[in-house]
Amino acid sequence: MSAPTLVSASPAPASAAVPFEVPDAAPTAAELLDFVRSVAADPERVAQLALDPLDRSWIRLEGPGGAEAWLLGWPPGTETGWHDHGGSYGAFVTAGGELTEESLAVPLPSEGWSSLELAEGLDRTRALPAGKGRAFGRNHVHQVANRSEERHAISVHAYYPPLPLIRRYLRDGRTLRLDVVEHPETW
Numbered sequence: 733m734s735a736p737t738l739v740s741a742s743p744a745p746a747s748a749a750v751p752f753e754v755p756d757a758a759p760t761a762a763e764l765l766d767f768v769r770s771v772a773a774d775p776e777r778v779a780q781l782a783l784d785p786l787d788r789s790w791i792r793l794e795g796p797g798g799a800e801a802w803l804l805g806w807p808p809g810t811e812t813g814w815h816d817h818g819g820s821y822g823a824f825v826t827a828g829g830e831l832t833e834e835s836l837a838v839p840l841p842s843e844g845w846s847s848l849e850l851a852e853g854l855d856r857t858r859a860l861p862a863g864k865g866r867a868f869g870r871n872h873v874h875q876v877a878n879r880s881e882e883r884h885a886i887s888v889h890a891y892y893p894p895l896p897l898i899r900r901y902l903r904d905g906r907t908l909r910l911d912v913v914e915h916p917e918t919w
């Protein structure tokens with residue numbers, strides 16, 4: 733499998749390769765997955781989320797070991813767009829309806845570039861019906877969508893460390909271009 737081709741890149745600071753040190757007590761990705769699964773399997777907790785017919789809705793949760801966590805509602809046809817998680821790792825699971833995750837089969841640097849031309853064959857698509865989810869690493873780039881035209885989807889997400897930022901990308905064929913960087917005060 734080929735690595736993605738860098739089209740343009742600026743030198744990244746030396747700290748970019750290891751954006752944070754994971755403390756010994758930090759929750760593992762497997763523990764984050766256990767957490768989101770346990771919330772998704774609890775109908776009373778899931779029912780606390782009020783679904784909006786047009787907009788995504790959310791409740792912030794207390795994640796394990798200081799992790800950031802969310803219960804999210806997805807109206808039909810909504811999607812995140814391509815993004816990363818600023819170097820955090822995490823997990824998510826569908827609690828109701830079905831989500832579709834489109835992701836890349838290679839980890840991408842979470843800083844130091846503005847445009848990438850992806851090699852062929854890196855796209856992965858997975859359907860995540862209720863009860864299905866995944867953990868992901870620090871350099872995971874994906875988009876998540878509710879492709880249903882009729883049904884809401886509900887999902888549970890956890891990130892460690894709490895998201896320092898999210899980089900949003902525009903995808904045009906095999907080209908991924910940095911669009912905006914969002915910081916926690918904007919979500």
Ligand SMILES: [Fe+2]
Pocket residue numbers: 815816817874
């Ligand atoms: Fe994400």
